[in-house]
Amino acid sequence: MSKQRKAWLWLVIGLGLMGLACSLSTELPPTLVPSTPIATITPEQAFAPPTLAPQPFAITPPPQAPAATPVNIIRPYNLDQVSTERMMGNINTLVSFESRHVLSTASTTTGIAAAERWITNQLNEIRASSPFPDIRIDVYAHQFQYEFAGQQLIPSNVIMAVTGTDAAAGVVIIGAHYDTMSQAWTTGDNYQPGANDNASGVSAVLEIARHMVMQRNRATLVFVFFAAEETGRQGSLAFVNDYIKVQNIPVVAVFNLDSIGSPLGVRGERFDNKMRLYSEGPNDGANSRQLARMVHFAALNYLPNMVVEVRDATDRSGRWGDHMSFSDVGYPAVRLVEGADDPLVFHTPRDTVDRVDPLYLQRTTQVALAAVELMANGPNPPTLKPLRPSATDPASLTLEWSYSPFCASYIIALRRPDSLVYDRFFSVEGGALSVSSGEFKNYGWVTVGCVDTQGRLGRLAPELPVPTS
Incomplete structure (x- = not known):
């Protein structure tokens, strides 16, 4: 059994043990049809041998490289089904709990315990809505213990795992914290609605889950809905340490959605078509920064009117987010956040539902969903060979990649040495396995992605440096 398949099975086993220990819901119904055993699944063979000898393919890109423009792909249908009404209803419910602080009094109607139960019920409804009885979907709570303000606390992360069909595709994590904080950090029961921070992220993750099942x-x-982010991200740290690292889960992407519902800046200025994206560097070689570029790439192609601004920082100065619990130990992770901060609202009673813009929340959620679609369902990237001098043109370099029967076309992405995102794209047909161009020398990094026969954009391969001599 391969390491990837073992890791996939360990994820199911680990989450199953977690559910036995501390599930908030009833035990899975005995009539639930189990998912297809991994041994019977035929995964995509991403690097299958070619059936024909590779044929050289040469193009001459325009001498003046234009700005990055969308390539010809098909927009996922579910992006247009993101419901503002449903998300705003969920935000209203979360705000009605008055406080979701880890020190809030346990109650059936208010506090973090009530929010935890409500999120669990939502996930159970989403699980029940799936039309695929052979796909295993589990809903669990992950309890963890830590000390805060002189008290021993046992909050819970709430989790839903949806088994994929291809072990080689790895595991994609979509998360948001559901706890709140006020400026009186150790006060649990004062009014702290947390509509934007972070009922907006919770509602977006629930919405994405509804579509993906x-x-x-x-x-x-x-x-994953994390507790205890506001007190130092103890929830995500516990999840990483208790399950992801111990079971060696093959995580390919972590998306942290935190405060994505308001387009307003501190002076009331609007950023209706902009959001920020944070990831751990360095800019060249870090897997989290490469994931950030893929989010930008997905948004550019699927949502060209939404600007995703990749920042050269792990998070805002002096701030933290749950994505850091993953990237700190080597997993690719990013934080999606609205276009500007308003420090006069965060962690105050003014963080109310009326400050969340439904259409802006829809757009930021669509960006996240587009990125999840790319990472979860796009074809695997080809394997690249280092660039070499062209055999026919000394002024050109040749880029070669492996064959994949799932690729209808390939996308070549070029990045300048100081760029955070890709500056130039062009595409070649699926029968081509190489391209030669003098333009490569104008850039510092190159990669290749794949578009399948259904028009789905896939992950980009690890970047290659462009030789300087």
Whole structure:
């Protein structure tokens, strides 16, 4: 059994043990049809040998490289089904708990315990809505213990795992914290609605989960609602340490959605078509920064009117987020956040529902969903060979890649040495396995992605440096 398949099985086993220990819901119904055993799944063979000898393919890109423009791909249908009404209803419910602080009094109607139960019920409803009885979907709580303000606390992360069809596609994690904080850090029961921070992120993750369970996904999807982010991200740290690292889960992407509902800046200025994206560097070689570029790439192609601004920082100065619990130990992770901060609202009673813009929340959620679609269902990237001098043109370099029967076309992405995102794209047909161009020398990094026969954009291969001599 391969290491990837073992890791996939360990994820199911680990989450199963977690559910036995501390599930907030009833035990899975005995009539639930188990998912297809891994041994019977035929995963995509990403690097299958070619059936014909590779044929050289040469193009001459325009001498003046234009700005990055969308390539010809098909927009995922579910992007247009993101519901503002449903998300705003969920935000209203979360705000009605008055406080979701880890020190809030346990109650059936208010506090973090009530929010935890409500999120669990939502996930159970989403699980029940799936039309695929052979796809295993589990809902669990992950309890962890830590000390805060002189008290021993046992809060819970709430988790839904949706088994994928292809072990080689790995695991994609989509998360948001559901706890709140006020400026009186150790006061649990004062009014702290947390509509934007972070009921907006919770509602977006729930919305994405609703759409993803309605289809079969190549990657296994894990939706996580973290407790104790506001006190130092203890919830995500516990999740990483208790499960991800111990079980060696093959995580290919972590998306942290935190404060994504308001387009307003501190002076009331609007950023209706902009959001920020944070990831750990360095800019060249870090897997989290490469994931950030893929989010930008997905948004550019699927949502060209939404600007995703990749920042050269792990998070805002002096701030933290749950994505850091993953990237700190080597997993690719990013934080999606609205276009500007308003420090006069965060962690105050003014963080109310009326400050969340439904259409802006829809757009930021669509960006996240587009990125999840790319990572969860797009075809695997080809394997690249280092660039070499062209055999026919000394002024050109040749880029070669491996064959994949799932690729209808390939996308070449070029990045300048100081760029955070890709500056130039062009595409070649699926029968081509190489391209020669003098333009490569104008850039510092190159990569290749794949578009399948259904028009789905896939992950980009690890970047290659462009030789300088």
